[in-house]
Amino acid sequence: SGDYQSKLTLMSESLRNDGRIWVPKDKNDKRSPNQIPEAERDYYLERIYPSFANLVPRDVAPRAAKRMVDDGYGVGPLKNGVYLDFKTAIERLGRNVIEQRYGNLFDMYDNISGEDPYTQPMRIYPAVHYTMGGLWVDYNLMSNVPGLFVLGEANFSDHGANRLGASALMQGLADGYFVLPTTIAGELANHLNQPAASTQSAAFEEAEAGVREQVNRLLTNNGKRSVDSFHKELGHLCWNYCGMARNKSGLETAIKDIDALRQEFWSDVRVLGDGDSMNQSLEKAGRVADFIELGQLMCQDALHREESCGGHFREEHQTPDGEAQRDDDNYAYVAAWEYTGAGTAATLHKEDLVFENVHLAQRSYK
DSSP states (O other), rough: OOOTTTOOOOOGGGGGOEEEEEEETTTTTOOGGGGSSGGGGGHHHHHHTTGGGGGGGGTHHHHHHHHHHHHTTOBTTTTOOOEEEEEEEEEEHHHHHHHHHHHHHHHHHHHHHHTTTTSSSSEEEOOOOOOOOOOOOOOBOOSSSSTTTTGGGOOOOTTTTTTTTTTEEEEEEHHHIIIIEEEHHHHHHTTTTTTOOSSOSSHHHHHHHHHHHHHHHHHOOOSOOHHHHHHHHHHHHHHSSSSSSSOOOOOHHHHHHHHHHHHHHHHOOOOOOSSOOOOOOHHHHHHHHHHHHHHHHHHHHHHHHOBTTTBBTTTTOOOOTSSSSHHHHHHHHEEEEEETTTTTTTTEEEEEEEOOSSOOOOEEEE
């Protein structure tokens, strides 16, 4: 609705199983959606991707929505959304079936927007979901660092390869409730009756000193800007330059601007409270400091990868009809980046991807 809105609400990808996505054919059409006849609606996913229509993967559908909004066909008060319409599904299946499938989501949407999705289309737009990626783990969920266990989608090599919005929650629950309590016991058993690890080591002292230095720096900085203001600015930079579509010029701008933001953060952030009690402002400041470094690395990685593949779409690398153009000959590897210190470019290590049973090929959903 506007910049004053406190948060956005995530609507599950499952809604596209029955909802139809459209925008008015006339970008200047100011009528309410129910007043726009069928002939004057552009069901653009059904038009562009007749084989999959509204069921195209969740990297394809968001880019298509962004294109429509960028081209001036957006709907809503700020013309920054598209319609998700259940009229046809309700006519075909009946309202009771739709209520059973999506009733909780519809109620949540109604409570927040004041609009009834049973009688008028939802207004939706793609949002940042996750930074895709995962760590290798064995069947006990332990990484290749002994004693380091990884939970949730962070331990899944094909993170983001499904269209189920609740998969992160379900995998986190399964790992946390059922797998880890059993598997981590095997690791802990090796330490029974063993003396506790000594804190009198150079590595421990170095880590402790680093944490104390960062906490003290944040608390005594006494700058003029809030943590939230830096968080929001970083989000805008990543969204605008490293979002659903990226290009060389934008990524170079983002890397430069995020580095400037990092320097300003450490010189002008203001963190309230102290370090001797629970301090959520201090906790968030530490996380935003990490986010800034992650954002810069994400842009560096996106700039390096001269292809389009999955959630990474470089505008310079697309097919003649505007779809992602892969380059499996040159980029069939994991880009593992080594941290070299704040404000310095990370070092690239390539880990080749070998496919024995799957043939890599250009995708098409036409």
